Amino acid sequence: MSELTRIFAANEIEGAPTPFTLPRMSEEHTSRDWNYHPDLPLQDSSIFRWPPDGRFLANWFAKNWLTLSERVMMVILAVVLYFTVYPSLDVAKTWAFGWVLQTWVVNMVMMFTIAGGLHWFFYMKKGQGKKLRFSHRDLLRNNRKFDFDDQVKDNMFWSMGSGVAQLTAYQVVTMWLMANGYIPTITLASNPIWFVLWLMLLPVWSAFHFYWVHRLLHVPFFYTRWHCLHHRNIDLGPWSGFSMHPVEHLMYLTTLMVHWVVASHPIHVIFHVIYQGPGAAMTHTGYEDLLVKDKRRLALGTFYHTLHHRYFECNYGNQEMPWDRWFGTFHDGSEEATKVTRDRKKRMYS
Numbered sequence: 001m002s003e004l005t006r007i008f009a010a011n012e013i014e015g016a017p018t019p020f021t022l023p024r025m026s027e028e029h030t031s032r033d034w035n036y037h038p039d040l041p042l043q044d045s046s047i048f049r050w051p052p053d054g055r056f057l058a059n060w061f062a063k064n065w066l067t068l069s070e071r072v073m074m075v076i077l078a079v080v081l082y083f084t085v086y087p088s089l090d091v092a093k094t095w096a097f098g099w100v101l102q103t104w105v106v107n108m109v110m111m112f113t114i115a116g117g118l119h120w121f122f123y124m125k126k127g128q129g130k131k132l133r134f135s136h137r138d139l140l141r142n143n144r145k146f147d148f149d150d151q152v153k154d155n156m157f158w159s160m161g162s163g164v165a166q167l168t169a170y171q172v173v174t175m176w177l178m179a180n181g182y183i184p185t186i187t188l189a190s191n192p193i194w195f196v197l198w199l200m201l202l203p204v205w206s207a208f209h210f211y212w213v214h215r216l217l218h219v220p221f222f223y224t225r226w227h228c229l230h231h232r233n234i235d236l237g238p239w240s241g242f243s244m245h246p247v248e249h250l251m252y253l254t255t256l257m258v259h260w261v262v263a264s265h266p267i268h269v270i271f272h273v274i275y276q277g278p279g280a281a282m283t284h285t286g287y288e289d290l291l292v293k294d295k296r297r298l299a300l301g302t303f304y305h306t307l308h309h310r311y312f313e314c315n316y317g318n319q320e321m322p323w324d325r326w327f328g329t330f331h332d333g334s335e336e337a338t339k340v341t342r343d344r345k346k347r348m349y350s
């Protein structure tokens with residue numbers, strides 16, 4: 001057994017549920033491995049599913065864009081921040097410490113409020129108890145795997161340190177390029193249709209980009225040096241999402257460079273910044289949905305990516321995109337898929 005296989009194996013054992021938290025097996029959507037899981041096996045919910053299913057696509061569109069979804073909220077936030085606290089394009093024309101610092105402060109406050117707010121609600125106030133929480137286990141303390149021996153402190157350090165700094169760096173460079181006319185820039189008045197369409201395409205682009213960067217990060221050379229930091233988190237909390245090694249931040253955030261070639265408005269850039277940074281906190285909450293009066297009001301974490309954190313070499317992308325299914329790395333939550341994934345991992349590290 002190589003050193004790496006040992007690390008993985010140890011992680012998986014740690015990831016197993018403790019005997020104290022075993023649920024009653026008769027309960028639906030709960031098992032020895034999961035406090036909560038959605039209907040299994042996971043279905044193919046890719047928007048590129050073939051043949052195209054009009055009703056499915058209409059539902060997907062309505063769920064994401066015609067309700068107060070995570071994405072709609074992020075667009076609203078982007079518009080509000082653009083008009084209130086972020087420096088304007090005029091200011092960004094010439095480099096100055098002031099507006100760069102201003103952008104960084106806004107991003108720090110935003111990250112702290114969103115990740116911190118979710119953490120406070122789910123893990124301090126325990127506002128939803130364990131309802132819809134995937135894992136049986138609490139976030140880890142007194143564990144040497146993490147910096148400061150504490151999962152939350154470790155995750156906060158990497159998210160707020162390297163994470164927000166690099167997010168800001170990509171953002172201010174893009175703003176400066178836009179302000180000086182070095183890259184194509186539009187307004188709502190000049191290109192109204194593209195303006196709206198591009199907002200809706202950005203998450204699709206981001207998912208496409210993420211899949212490939214993430215696959216690269218799972219090449220053993222990259223994984224053992226950098227990506228393993230994000231994978232300290234077997235069980236997830238909001239702060240886990242953007243907790244990455246600086247080299248991973250640098251690679252993960254290259255998604256923002258799309259604005260250097262595709263005509264955009266600063267609101268697109270801000271939406272994209274929110275989607276990559278605080279958005280990662282939302283997808284790693286550890287819970288599937290936010291419940292309000294026992295009704296699912298906001299989709300948060302996905303079981304799909306939770307499986308990736310538990311079993312590593314599967315589900316590199318997200319469920320909307322077909323890549324994992326096309327390239328045979330899809331884990332549908334079944335025991336057979338776990339076995340296939342473990343075999344793949346063994347092959348990669350033997």
Ligand SMILES: [Zn+2]
Binds near residue numbers: 218
């Ligand atoms: Zn990974």
Ligand SMILES: [Zn+2]
Binds near residue numbers: 230305
């Ligand atoms: Zn993750």
